[in-house]
Structure formats: structure tokens, C-alpha cells
Amino acid sequence: MTQNNGHPQPAQPAQAAGQASDRADSQAGSQAANNQAANNQAGNRAQAPNGPKSSPLYGILTALGILIFAFLPMILSTLVGRSTPYWLDVVNTVGLYTILALSLNVILGHAGMFHMGHAAFFAIGAYSTAILNLTYGWSIMATMPVATLAAGFVALILAWPIIHLRGDYLLIVTIGIVEIVRIALTNNIFGLTGGSNGLVGIARPSLFGFRITSPKHFFYFIWTVVGLTILLFHWLENSRFGRARKFIKEDTVAAENMGVNTSRYKLMAFVVGAAWAGLAGTIFASRMRTISPETFVFSESVLLFTIVILGGKGSQKGVLLGSFLVIGLPEFFRGFEDKRLLVFGAALVVMMIFRPQGLLPSKQAHYKLPPGWADRLAQLPKPETNGPNGKRPPNGGAPPVAKPQNAPPEENGA
Amino acid sequence: MQILSLSSVTKTFGGLVAVAGVSCGVDRGAVVGLIGPNGAGKTTVFNLITGSIKPDDGHIFFSGHSIRGLSPHRIVALGIARTFQTIRLFQGLSVLENVLSGCHCRMRSGLVASLLRLPGQRREERLVIERAMGELEFVGLAGLWKATAGSLAYGDQRRLEIARALATEPKLLILDEPAGGMNEQETFELRELINLIRKRDITVLLIEHDMGFVMSVCDQVLVMENGILIAQGTPQEIQNNPKVIEAYLGLDDDD
Structure with missing residues (x-):
């Protein structure tokens, strides 16, 4: 099974991840890069115009972080020796949860919809892969698009009638969804899901004839998908589609009145997020080789919800950091057994009190003006030149008091 | 008529x-x-x-x-475009993004084009930023394009609302x-x-x-x-x- 362990890794997937993330304008990164970002942008949401994103140093540090991360298996083997596979497994689990949390971020973070049933779509993806592989003999990679579409399709059907619900109402319904899916799986629906025992013996994925088996293989496989996810969702976020979701989150009424079809975009955000969770399900099924309904319980959904809220709604960097903290960090404190969860819970409570926007909250999007605008703006008359915060000096501004001097209406005109 | x-x-x-x-x-x-x-x-x-x-x-x-x-x-x-009696800007977003919300209904890029950043989508983005900046210039707010909408002076927020409405090409x-x-x-x-x-x-x-x-x-x-x-x-x-x-x-x- 693990005959490939000593074999040197092909550098190609790691490189792909590196390039992909580079082009994602340094969204991806290791913890090192994240820490750096945390220092730079601590609590400056309001005045973000010259964020660290534009500085070349930041880009270099991020690239360096990705490079170091790409060699993590080798670094780990010199650091921890024989327990390398264990720690790689932890990192892989973090990676898988990162994909899931990033997909939830599309729904919860960008569109602001309180969705706590994400494990349901994860389950649909995993079971689609397992059933297609075990019953129909499909290869894992062939099941991936089907699992993605299946999860997306089910999301479309389920979300259609509930998409107009707000906040807590939507939350309750999505909890219902995850329970329905779990119970359906436990009851061996259509005789396909194996009941509470689940499905056993799912094949390993193979890419271009290369079988992905060891934790090291999965490390490159999963984190390439993470990089790709970050890149695609970064593009999506900074597009017409992504902006529409931001408008909806800020003010649904105003968005609708500016011509955004709000229910359609909410539905689309939901479907995209759910479909991506289905894709994560494929990876999960082939990594674990065994799936059962217990894996997709409500608490998994809560965990994903926590990652997004803790990291910072709408911020991919925040979600990445959140996954490491929520999934990875507890592994370091295994020695404390049950107490670690107590500490973790307490830390969450404290965090939410002092930093409700999350550890790395999302920043203003960065736009590049078309050529020529820099000169045009430079020629503007004095009052337009703004201070560092983009605020106009108060002399030209009005006092924000309602109706100062239009009190007698008739006299003026009559 | x-x-x-x-x-x-x-x-x-x-x-x-x-x-x-x-x-x-x-x-x-x-x-x-x-x-x-x-x-x-x-x-x-x-x-x-x-x-x-x-x-x-x-x-x-x-x-x-x-x-x-x-x-x-x-x-x-x-x-038909409108502004509101009580200002309803997207307070947390930048001035430019607020105007881009108005451009939304005149754009065509869909989900796939956005997800894959296809050439047509990129071209449309450039055009639309140009147009949004044009509207900002029209109401005299071009210099503040990067600022957060909520940080603007009251009168500027009103004019931004008008620019946003104008961006829908009403x-x-x-x-x-x-x-x-x-x-x-x-x-x-x-x-x-x-x-x-x-x-x-x-x-x-x-x-x-x-x-x-x-x-x-x-x-x-x-x-x-x-x-x-x-x-x-x-x-x-x-x-x-x-x-x-x-x-x-x-x-x-x-x-």
C-alpha cells in the first residue's frame, strides 16, 4: 500500500499550487505569511485603501511562505522523524476543512447567509463518490465532477423555497437540512448508502496514472486543491458576481433597488458553496476509504461555521488561519485530553467579545484604475485632495444635521 | 410625450x-x-x-x-433609478464599489466567466470601472474613489447616491x-x-x-x-x- 513512501515527490503539484496562489494576488500562504498579514492589518478595516496587498514585500513574504509550505513533508521528517505521517495527516485534515470552510465562506462570509447545514452537502459529495465508485466502478477523479454537481443540484432544490428567509430563520432550516440528510443516510436510502455502517473500501484517486495513497501524496493533492479554491474564489469575489453578494450582505434593499436580482444571487452563492463542499466530499471519501453518517453530523457544520466566523467572515486568509486554529491547534494539546476543548471554547468566547469581526477580517477590495486616471485625478481642484483616510477636510463638508435651514417652506419661493 | x-x-x-x-x-x-x-x-x-x-x-x-x-x-x-430619503449607501464598501453596484444591471458576466476570469469578463471589468469613475467625476467625487462610503461627508454621501443611481443608465x-x-x-x-x-x-x-x-x-x-x-x-x-x-x-x- 505504501510502496511509494521513499520515492521523491514530483514537484509539479506543489509548483502548480505555488503559481496558482501567486497569481491569486498573494491570498494563499502559510501561517508565517498569515501572521505577517495579521500584524499589518490589525483593525484597520475602515481605512484600507493602501492595504499591505499592494506592497511588494508582502508578495515576497507570501511567496516565500508558500515555498516553505511546499517543502513541509521534508521539513517535518527532519523535525519529527517517524511521526511525520501523523502530522501530515493533521495538515491534510486542516486542508480539507479549509476547502470546506472556503466554500461555506462563499455563502456565509460573502453573501451573509447564516447557513449551518454545510455538512449535508459535504455528505452528498462523499456519498456520490462512494456509490459511483463502489457500485458502478467509476474512478475517483471521474466521480469528482458528478459529486460536485450532485451537491450543487440538491442545494438548488433545497434552497429554492428558503432562500428569501433571513438570518436566524434560515439558520434553523439549514440545521433541518443537515439532519434530514444524516437520517436519510442512516436509513439506507434507496439501499445505496449502507445505513449506519456506511460504505467501506472506496478506491484511492489517481491523477494521470499516479495513484495518490500516502499522507504525503494527499498533502500535495489536497493543498493544490486548496490553492486552486483560493484562486478561483478570489476571482469570483472580485467580479460582478462577488460584488453582488457583497451588496446583498451590506444592504439587501438597496442592492435590489440598484438592479441586483438579490434572490437569484443568494441562490447562486448557496449552490456554488454547496457544490464545492461536494467536491471536498470526493477528496474526503477517497482519503478515508470509509464513510458513515456519523462523519456528517450537525457538529461538523458548527465547526465549519466557527472557522469562518473566527477567521473573519468573507476573508479567505482568515478562513485559512481559522482552519489551522480550529482543526490543527487542538492536535498540539492532545496531552490535555478533554480539557483542551474547554480551553478552546473559552478562547472562542473571549475572541468573540474582543474581536467580533474575526481574526483577519475582510478588507476593501483592491481596484486598479484604467490608464490615464491617475493624471486626471491629480489635476482635480483642491477640495478633492483627500487626507490619508480618504476624508475630505471638514470645511467643504456639511454638518450631518437634518434640515438645518429649510424650515419655512413657502416664504422662499412664494 | x-x-x-x-x-x-x-x-x-x-x-x-x-x-x-x-x-x-x-x-x-x-x-x-x-x-x-x-x-x-x-x-x-x-x-x-x-x-x-x-x-x-x-x-x-x-x-x-x-x-x-x-x-x-x-x-x-x-x-428607473432611485435614491433614498435616508441615505442607503453600502457604508462599508468603497465609493467606487458603490457606483459599481449601479453598473451591475448593465453588465453581463456570469458565474463561470467570473470564476475563471475569462478575457471577456476582464474587459468588461475595465470598461465598467472606467464608466463608474466617469459617474464619480460627474458628481465631483472622483478624488474620493478609494474612500469608504460611510466616511464621506453628508452632502458627499448624497451625491454618491446620485452617482450610483446614474450608473444604472436610467x-x-x-x-x-x-x-x-x-x-x-x-x-x-x-x-x-x-x-x-x-x-x-x-x-x-x-x-x-x-x-x-x-x-x-x-x-x-x-x-x-x-x-x-x-x-x-x-x-x-x-x-x-x-x-x-x-x-x-x-x-x-x-x-
Whole structure:
């Protein structure tokens, strides 16, 4: 099974991840890069115009972080020796949860919809892969698009009638969804899901004839998908589609009145997020080789919800950091057994009190003006030149008091 | 030729008749003011036109099409844009992004093009940023494109709302108390701005309490009281209309 362990890794997937993330304008990164970002942008949401994103140093540090991360298996083997596979497994689990949390971020973070049933779509993806592989003999990679579409399709059907619900109402319904899916799986629906025992013996994925088996293989496989996810969702976020979701989150009424079809975009955000969770399900099924309904319980959904809220709604960097903290960090404190969860819970409570926007909250999007605008703006008359915060000096501004001097209406005109 | 016409439009909230059988028209290219004491139903009329609420009865035609019962985003796509009485900008987003929200309905890039950043999508993004900056320049806010909308001065926020509405490429622009809370200088600038908007062949319909402003900027004035249209005509006619004078002197204690 693990005959490939000593074999040197092909550098190609790691490189792909590196390039992909580079082009994602340094969204991806290791913890090192994240820490750096945390220092730079601590609590400056309001005045973000010259964020660290534009500085070349930041880009270099991020690239360096990705490079170091790409060699993590080798670094780990010199650091921890024989327990390398264990720690790689932890990192892989973090990676898988990162994909899931990033997909939830599309729904919860960008569109602001309180969705706590994400494990349901994860389950649909995993079971689609397992059933297609075990019953129909499909290869894992062939099941991936089907699992993605299946999860997306089910999301479309389920979300259609509930998409107009707000906040807590939507939350309750999505909890219902995850329970329905779990119970359906436990009851061996259509005789396909194996009941509470689940499905056993799912094949390993193979890419271009290369079988992905060891934790090291999965490390490159999963984190390439993470990089790709970050890149695609970064593009999506900074597009017409992504902006529409931001408008909806800020003010649904105003968005609708500016011509955004709000229910359609909410539905689309939901479907995209759910479909991506289905894709994560494929990876999960082939990594674990065994799936059962217990894996997709409500608490998994809560965990994903926590990652997004803790990291910072709408911020991919925040979600990445959140996954490491929520999934990875507890592994370091295994020695404390049950107490670690107590500490973790307490830390969450404290965090939410002092930093409700999350550890790395999302920043203003960065736009590049078309050529020529820099000169045009430079020629503007004095009052337009703004201070560092983009605020106009108060002399030209009005006092924000309602109706100062239009009190007698008739006299003026009559 | 009338760009907008209402016929016997009625809207009740519970027992309260907010708009009672209002019939009126707005001429293409005109600047029309809708005035009346507080609670006369002016904003309700605006909400009915823009689709935020549905009329119980009556018909609304825009450019010859019935727009009754359409959802707000469809009505925006047809060419009616609005601003709000209380400013409803996307406070946390940048000035440029706020204007880009208006451009949304004139763009075509879909999910796949956005997800994969296809060349057509990138081209459209560049064009749309250019256009949004053009609108910002038009209202005099281009220099503040990076600022967070919520950090702008009050008058600038009002003008940003207008830029955002203009970005939808409207044929009819509906302004709900655009001069509310503005000082004299800002009101003067707003008047200039409305004249510039008119030159772009955009019809303007506005609610305003500042009579001096209404009388100087509007070609036509509609007067409402208790959900009923009590007068319409040129500013001159309105000022001499006994019904209007009575409505104002008798009822308006101006907050």
C-alpha cells in the first residue's frame, strides 16, 4: 500500500499550487505569511485603501511562505522523524476543512447567509463518490465532477423555497437540512448508502496514472486543491458576481433597488458553496476509504461555521488561519485530553467579545484604475485632495444635521 | 410625450389609505417635483413606482410598458433609478464599489466567466470601472474613489447616491429629498448637478421640502395631500393655487 513512501515527490503539484496562489494576488500562504498579514492589518478595516496587498514585500513574504509550505513533508521528517505521517495527516485534515470552510465562506462570509447545514452537502459529495465508485466502478477523479454537481443540484432544490428567509430563520432550516440528510443516510436510502455502517473500501484517486495513497501524496493533492479554491474564489469575489453578494450582505434593499436580482444571487452563492463542499466530499471519501453518517453530523457544520466566523467572515486568509486554529491547534494539546476543548471554547468566547469581526477580517477590495486616471485625478481642484483616510477636510463638508435651514417652506419661493 | 404615467394608483396599509387613486404623468426630459406635507404619501408613490411595494389597484406605465408588479431589479433594468430619503449607501464598501453596484444591471458576466476570469469578463471589468469613475467625476467625487462610503461627508454621501443611481443608465431618475440636510452651498451645487443630469436627457422626479429649491429647479410640480393629488402644474401655477396654499398653511407645521 505504501510502496511509494521513499520515492521523491514530483514537484509539479506543489509548483502548480505555488503559481496558482501567486497569481491569486498573494491570498494563499502559510501561517508565517498569515501572521505577517495579521500584524499589518490589525483593525484597520475602515481605512484600507493602501492595504499591505499592494506592497511588494508582502508578495515576497507570501511567496516565500508558500515555498516553505511546499517543502513541509521534508521539513517535518527532519523535525519529527517517524511521526511525520501523523502530522501530515493533521495538515491534510486542516486542508480539507479549509476547502470546506472556503466554500461555506462563499455563502456565509460573502453573501451573509447564516447557513449551518454545510455538512449535508459535504455528505452528498462523499456519498456520490462512494456509490459511483463502489457500485458502478467509476474512478475517483471521474466521480469528482458528478459529486460536485450532485451537491450543487440538491442545494438548488433545497434552497429554492428558503432562500428569501433571513438570518436566524434560515439558520434553523439549514440545521433541518443537515439532519434530514444524516437520517436519510442512516436509513439506507434507496439501499445505496449502507445505513449506519456506511460504505467501506472506496478506491484511492489517481491523477494521470499516479495513484495518490500516502499522507504525503494527499498533502500535495489536497493543498493544490486548496490553492486552486483560493484562486478561483478570489476571482469570483472580485467580479460582478462577488460584488453582488457583497451588496446583498451590506444592504439587501438597496442592492435590489440598484438592479441586483438579490434572490437569484443568494441562490447562486448557496449552490456554488454547496457544490464545492461536494467536491471536498470526493477528496474526503477517497482519503478515508470509509464513510458513515456519523462523519456528517450537525457538529461538523458548527465547526465549519466557527472557522469562518473566527477567521473573519468573507476573508479567505482568515478562513485559512481559522482552519489551522480550529482543526490543527487542538492536535498540539492532545496531552490535555478533554480539557483542551474547554480551553478552546473559552478562547472562542473571549475572541468573540474582543474581536467580533474575526481574526483577519475582510478588507476593501483592491481596484486598479484604467490608464490615464491617475493624471486626471491629480489635476482635480483642491477640495478633492483627500487626507490619508480618504476624508475630505471638514470645511467643504456639511454638518450631518437634518434640515438645518429649510424650515419655512413657502416664504422662499412664494 | 410622457415617460411615466400613473392611473388611479391606490395603496392601503391596513386601514390607512396611503395613496388614493393617484393619476399623473411625467414628461420625458422634464424635472418634476413632488411636494406635499409630511405623511401625504409621496414616498409611498416613489416606492410604488420603483416596485418596492405593489399597488392594490391602478396601473403604472413606463415608456409604454406596464411595470406594475415587477420586482425592483427588473424596474431598474428598464431604466428607473432611485435614491433614498435616508441615505442607503453600502457604508462599508468603497465609493467606487458603490457606483459599481449601479453598473451591475448593465453588465453581463456570469458565474463561470467570473470564476475563471475569462478575457471577456476582464474587459468588461475595465470598461465598467472606467464608466463608474466617469459617474464619480460627474458628481465631483472622483478624488474620493478609494474612500469608504460611510466616511464621506453628508452632502458627499448624497451625491454618491446620485452617482450610483446614474450608473444604472436610467431614463428616469427618482430622488427622494436630495437636498435634505444639505447646507446652502451644497444645495446650490445640487441644483447645478440636476441641471447637468437634465442635459444628459434623463428625466428627473424628486421629492423635496425646500420650496425654493423645488420652484427653481422643476418644470412641473405635483402636490399631494393625504394620499390624493391635489394640484399639478408649473411652479408659477402651483404657487398661486389656493388649494396648495391652504394645504401648506393649514396643515404643515414642518416637523
